[in-house]
Amino acid sequence: xxxxxxxxxxxxxxxxxxxxxxxxxxxxxxxxxxxxxxxxxxxxxxxxxxxxxxxxxxxxxxxxxxxxxxxxxxxxxxxxxxxxxxxxxxxxxxxxxxxxxxxxxxxxxxxxxxxxxxxxxxxxxxxxxxxxxxxxxxxxxxxxxxxxxxxxxxxxxxxxxxxxxxxxxxxxxxxxxxxxxxxxxxxxxxxxxxxxxxxxxxxxxxxxxxxxxxxxxxxxxxxxxxxxxxxxxxxxxxxxxxxxxxxxxxxxxxxxxxxxxxxxxxxxxxxxxxxxxxxxxxxxxxxxxxxxxxxxxxxxxxxxxxxxxxxxxxxxxxxxxxxx
Amino acid sequence: xxxxxxxxxxxxxxxxxxxxxxxxxxxxxxxxxxxxxxxxxxxxxxxxxxxxxxxxxxxxxxxxxxxxxxxxxxxxxxxxxxxxxxxxxxxxxxxxxxxxxxxxxxxxxxxxxxxxxxxxxxxxxxxxxxxxxxxxxxxxxxxxxxxxxxxxxxxxxxxxxxxxxxxxxxxxxxxxxxxxxxxxxxxxxxxxxxxxxxxxxxxxxxxxxxxxxxxxxxxxxxxxxxxxxxxxxxxxxxxxxxxxxxxxxxxxxxxxxxxxxxxxxxxxxxxxxxxxxxxxxxxxxxxxxxxxxxxxxxxxxxxxxxxxxxxxxxxxxxxxxxxx
Numbered sequence: 300x301x302x303x304x305x306x307x308x309x310x311x312x313x314x315x316x317x318x319x320x321x322x323x324x325x326x327x328x329x330x331x332x333x334x335x336x337x338x339x340x341x342x343x344x345x346x347x348x349x350x351x352x353x354x355x356x357x358x359x360x361x362x363x364x365x366x367x368x369x370x371x372x373x374x375x376x377x378x379x380x381x382x383x384x385x386x387x388x389x390x391x392x393x394x395x396x397x398x399x400x401x402x403x404x405x406x407x408x409x410x411x412x413x414x415x416x417x418x419x420x421x422x423x424x425x426x427x428x429x430x431x432x433x434x435x436x437x438x439x440x441x442x443x444x445x446x447x448x449x450x451x452x453x454x455x456x457x458x459x460x461x462x463x464x465x466x467x468x469x470x471x472x473x474x475x476x477x478x479x480x481x482x483x484x485x486x487x488x489x490x491x492x493x494x495x496x497x498x499x500x501x502x503x504x505x506x507x508x509x510x511x512x513x514x515x516x517x518x519x520x521x522x523x524x525x526x527x528x529x530x531x532x533x534x535x536x537x538x539x540x541x542x543x544x545x546x547x548x549x550x551x552x553x554x555x556x557x558x559x560x561x562x563x564x565x566x567x568x569x570x571x572x573x574x575x576x577x578x579x580x581x582x583x584x585x586x587x588x589x590x591x592x593x594x595x596x597x598x599x600x601x602x603x604x605x606x607x608x609x610x611x612x613x614x615x616x617x618x619x620x621x622x623x
Numbered sequence: 624x625x626x627x628x629x630x631x632x633x634x635x636x637x638x639x640x641x642x643x644x645x646x647x648x649x650x651x652x653x654x655x656x657x658x659x660x661x662x663x664x665x666x667x668x669x670x671x672x673x674x675x676x677x678x679x680x681x682x683x684x685x686x687x688x689x690x691x692x693x694x695x696x697x698x699x700x701x702x703x704x705x706x707x708x709x710x711x712x713x714x715x716x717x718x719x720x721x722x723x724x725x726x727x728x729x730x731x732x733x734x735x736x737x738x739x740x741x742x743x744x745x746x747x748x749x750x751x752x753x754x755x756x757x758x759x760x761x762x763x764x765x766x767x768x769x770x771x772x773x774x775x776x777x778x779x780x781x782x783x784x785x786x787x788x789x790x791x792x793x794x795x796x797x798x799x800x801x802x803x804x805x806x807x808x809x810x811x812x813x814x815x816x817x818x819x820x821x822x823x824x825x826x827x828x829x830x831x832x833x834x835x836x837x838x839x840x841x842x843x844x845x846x847x848x849x850x851x852x853x854x855x856x857x858x859x860x861x862x863x864x865x866x867x868x869x870x871x872x873x874x875x876x877x878x879x880x881x882x883x884x885x886x887x888x889x890x891x892x893x894x895x896x897x898x899x900x901x902x903x904x905x906x907x908x909x910x911x912x913x914x915x916x917x918x919x920x921x922x923x924x925x926x927x928x929x930x931x932x933x934x935x936x937x938x939x940x941x942x943x944x945x946x947x
Contacts, residue, residue, distance in 0.1 A: 333673055346670035347678065349657055349765060354671065356809040357681035389817065429774075429816050429825070429840065441673060450753075468799065474832060475795040476810035484808035485680040486800035492753050493713065501753070508798060516753065 310608050311453040317368065317413050321446060328410040331445035334402060339409055342443050351439060353422025357484045360384035364539075365447065365576045366407055366415035367608075370617040372576075374400065376539050381419055384480040389433035390421050393440045407444045408622050414447040416577055450517055450578035451502075456604075459584025459596050461500040462515070462571070464562060465491045469508035470534055478514070478536050488516035502573065502583065504565060507534045511559045515573060518581065520560070523570035523599045527554045540574040540607070543616075547606040553599075570597035580604040634932050635777040641692065641737050645770060652734040655769035658726060663733055666767050675763060677746025681808045684708035688863075689771065689900045690731055690739035691932075694941040696900075698724065700863050705743055708804040713757035714745050717764045731768045732946050738771040740901055774841055774902035775826075780928075783908025783920050785824040786839070786895070788886060789815045793832040794858055802838070802860050812840035826897065826907065828889060831858045835883050839897060842905065844884070847894035847923045852879045864898040864931070867940075871930045877923075894921035904928040 321329055331342025353359035362384070364377035378400060385392055392399060399419075407415050420441040428436070451460050468490040476484055491503030504520060507513045513534040514520055519541040522529045528548050530541060548555045565571060569592045571583040580603050582596040596604075610616050645653055655666025677683035686708070688701035702724060709716055716723060723743075731739050744765040752760070775784050792814040800808055815827030828844060831837045837858040838844055843865040846853045852872050854865060872879045889895060893916045895907040904927050906920040920928075934940050 335673070342674065345673040347673050348667075349659070349669040349671050349767060350666065351678075354675075354678045354807075356807050356813065358809065358813055388813075428813050429820075432820060433817060443673065469796070471795050471799040471810075472793070472832070474793045475799070476808075476814075482810060483678075483680050484800075484810050485682065486795075486806060486808050489680065489682055489712075489752050490800075493757060496753075496756060508796070 307453070307457050307604065311457075313368070314414060314447075314453070318446065321412060324411055326411045329412060331443065332406055332410040332412075333441065333443035334406055335441065339406060342445055345441075345443065347439075347441060348425065350425055351422050352424060352427060353420065353439065353441075356423075356427065357482070358423040358428060359420055360388055360390060360480055360482060361418060361420040362481055363419075363576050364403075364417050366413065366417060366444070366620065367447075367611040367617070369413040369622065370611060370619050371404065371407070372611050372617045373539050373543070374403070374618075376542075377419075380481070380537075380539070381421070385421055387477065387480050390423065390436075390438050392421055393438055399440075403442060404620060406442055408620050410444055411622060412444055412446055413622075415444045416446070416448040417444045418442070448577045450575050451573070451581035455501075456579075456581060457596070459582040459591075460502055461585040461588075462502040462504055462573075462583045463495050463498050463500045463587050464504045464506060464512070464565060465494050467494050468503075468505065470505040470513040472507065473534055478534055481536055485516065492516050499588065500585070502581075506562050510561055512562055512565060517577065518573035518575040520565075521572050521574065522560055522564050522568045523572075523597065524564070524568045526599070527556060528599070529556045529558065529560050529564065531560045532557045533559065538574060538576075540576050540579065543607060543610060544574050544580065544603055547603055547610065551602070551606075568592065570600050572600045572603070580607050631777070631781050631928065635781075637692075638738060638771075638777070642770065645736060648735055650735045653736065655767065656730055656734040656736075657765065657767035658730055659765060663730060666769055669765075669767065671763075671765060672749065674749055675746050676748060676751060677744065677763065677765075680747075680751065681806070682747040682752060683744055684712055684714060684804055684806060685742060685744040686805055687743075687900050688727075688741050690737065690741060690768070690944065691771075691935040691941070693737040693946065694935060694943050695728065695731070696935050696941045697863050697867070698727070698942075700866075701743075704805070704861075704863070705745070709745055711801065711804050714747065714760075714762050716745055717762055723764075727766060728944060730766055732944050734768055735946060736768055736770055737946075739768045740770070740772040741768045742766070772901045774899050775897070775905035779825075780902075780905060781920070783906040783915075784826055785909040785912075786826040786828055786897075786907045787819050787822050787824045787911050788828045788830060788836065788889060789818050791818050792827075792829065794829040794837040796831065797858055802858055805860055809840065816840050823912065824909070826905075830886050834885055836886055836889060841901065842897035842899035844889075845896050845898065846884055846888050846892045847896075847921065848888070848892045850877065850923070852877060852923070853884050853888065854879075854881055855884045856881045857883065862898060862900075864900050864903065867931060867934060868898050868904065868927055871927055871934065875926070875930075892916065894924050896924045896927070904931050
């Protein structure tokens with residue numbers, strides 16, 4: 300039940316074998332599945348109303364748990380956060396929690412996907428928030444699962460990715476849109492991704508406009524200096540992967556700090572890595588075209604990386620899906 | 624060709640007669656029409672892919688021209704702005720300008736709707752902006768028209784609406800998401816609308832966090848004091864209705880100013896009104912529960928209102944649709 304996960308190569312090789320098996324599957328849901336109006340449909344055919352307020356005003360919240368090697372990882376932590384996000388936005392999940400949980404697990408089981416990116420989206424529904432008080436709106440739920448998405452591809456994780464601190468765009472401040480309520484209003488991130496590409500890099504780090512870093516397009520940021528791991532406190536999603544990393548570091552007896560992280564800190568660190576469910580622990584070895592630390596994946600990132608994937612087999616954090 | 628538009632009552636009465644006629648229409652597109660993948664479909668049946676990045680990351684821009692009494696108003700100004708927005712976001716409208724224009728007009732003509740809210744949405748398409756450089760993305764276009772939407776209903780325009788300056792939320796700053804590129808990332812506006820409702824009002828005015836007002840959920844703001852009309856310069860959409868109002872005021876020889884407008888100015892003014900294509904000129908007669916000026920629709924707002932609707936019959940600004 301707990302395979303030895305000691306190197307990136309070992310883990311990714313096993314993953315590729317599972318992916319090859321999935322590609323050979325005759326299951327029409329194997330390339331992706333969605334639940335629309337209670338029906339399980341192939342993801343590529345899934346459609347939503349043009350007038351859904353989730354599209355019309357991005358009036359929605361969502362969450363993304365993942366499945367790794369046939370096991371759901373921290374599903375209840377993601378469902379807890381989704382419930383908190385909905386409460387803040389005065390949205391109600393159309394399904395009761397046990398039914399929601401069962402449906403999500405059944406969706407993945409039906410697809411046969413053993414390494415899955417899973418998304419749960421709750422939208423305002425068909426009426427604009429000024430037309431109907433939020434407590435009277437009929438909210439919509441969309442669920443889908445697809446083969447695992449890598450914000451940083453496995454090959455790049457071995458050597459590390461390239462990032463920039465954006466200079467043309469800042470992160471939306473919490474006083475405008477609350478980043479702890481997971482949202483898809485990625486205007487600032489989209490600008491950041493385009494700027495990063497223009498500057499020959501892949502990943503943006505967005506400053507907050509007040510001298511601190513925040514997060515990037517779908518990931519939290521960790522800065523390692525003299526053995527201390529720091530990650531921004533404010534203006535960011537309280538990521539489940541971030542939390543897992545903080546727990547791993549604490550278990551190792553390392554010092555962590557969730558606090559304001561000045562922009563200067565990313566230019567004066569030993570290691571830099573990003574965290575997200577859709578990719579795990581993603582080492583950054585080049586910043587603004589200059590090597591970070593020694594320009595190699597550092598020892599802290601590597602140790603965290605291994606422990607992170609190992610945790611996916613911990614029965615306290617994950618459970619096996621009963622595939623048909 | 625140019626009816627005498629002298630009072631709100633006259634204009635709204637004629638509008639209601641047209642609306643009654645529309646409701647009696649057997650045309651299946653009369654309650655709304657969309658163009659999806661080149662096909663004209665009833666709006667209520669129009670659907671978009673769940674995986675469209677316009678939904679997945681609100682990665683889109685759009686524009687909203689309107690049709691009044693069978694005439695398209697300032698259509699080319701809206702198409703010009705849509706092209707500018709697309710250029711900034713590195714999106715390309717999938718149809719060439721003449722074909723786009725023809726399709727939009729044909730869509731409205733087919734529906735028979737003589738007073739229409741029209742929307743043109745350009746999304747990134749099916750691939751996330753990190754997966755494919757923007758110049759290689761296949762963008763999507765969605766068009767729809769529906770019976771005129773009133774951000775402020777006609778009845779309320781006669782007495783004036785109620786607003787608040789939000790204290791729980793500020794406008795997203797331009798350095799994060801550019802408000803001159805029309806977008807549907809309404810997280811701050813949604814918070815504002817909910818706060819306004821909680822405080823017994825209808826319309827939020829969002830401050831910029833630096834002591835100035837910006838705009839509200841889909842409208843620009845005008846403050847009138849001692850005969851001078853002021854509207855915020857920064858942090859706002861450069862609205863077509865705002866522009867029309869500025870042109871009307873200039874033609875009347877009134878003084879206008881597009882500049883920073885301090886929050887205090889809305890609490891110390893003679894008149895306050897909002898402008899938007901989906902509603903026109905919307906007088907605000909109550910702010911934070913207190914009457915604005917005399918608590919009645921003021922003379923400046925009324926005169927602008929009349930000239931605004933009159934302009935819809937100006938052949939320099941509008942053209943008649945050739946309905947079948």
